[in-house]
Amino acid sequence: MVAEYSKPLPNPLHRETSRPFWEAARRHELSMQRCTACGRLVWYPRELCPFCLSSALEWARLSGRGRLHSYTVIHQPANPAFQGDVPYIYAIVELEEGPRIVSNLVECAPEQARIDMALEAVYDDVTAEVTLVKFRPAGQ
Numbered sequence: 518m519v520a521e522y523s524k525p526l527p528n529p530l531h532r533e534t535s536r537p538f539w540e541a542a543r544r545h546e547l548s549m550q551r552c553t554a555c556g557r558l559v560w561y562p563r564e565l566c567p568f569c570l571s572s573a574l575e576w577a578r579l580s581g582r583g584r585l586h587s588y589t590v591i592h593q594p595a596n597p598a599f600q601g602d603v604p605y606i607y608a609i610v611e612l613e614e615g616p617r618i619v620s621n622l623v624e625c626a627p628e629q630a631r632i633d634m635a636l637e638a639v640y641d642d643v644t645a646e647v648t649l650v651k652f653r654p655a656g657q
């Protein structure tokens with residue numbers, strides 16, 4: 518944990534709906550909603566399944582494993598708070614369970630990033646309340 522963390526933190530619009538995701542992240546687990554009516558995983562957190570409109574959503578723990586679906590290397594961040602991090606990798610990760618999640622690829626030099634490389638989740642405890650889910654090359 519970095520006590521003086523001063524970058525913007527995620528500010529979920531629907532705090533109650535997404536609370537289990539953030540609580541899981543604090544436990545260093547990746548969690549996502551699963552619809553008990555149609556069985557599909559739902560990302561991002563919602564009140565209704567986007568596939569069948571059921572409200573029967575439960576939370577499921579995922580493996581945290583995935584592959585790099587796409588990425589870009591950030592040299593000029595939109596928010597100046599992240600200027601000290603450049604260059605960093607903004608990644609779309611395809612989880613082994615199927616859904617794609619936007620995150621950062623860390624512990625990987627930009628020139629070492631490769632589409633479809635195996636990744637695993639890592640958990641960045643940026644404050645006492647907030648843990649960010651990021652990804653790194655698998656097997657490190």
Ligand SMILES: [Zn+2]
Nearest residue numbers: 552555566569
């Ligand atoms: Zn459904």
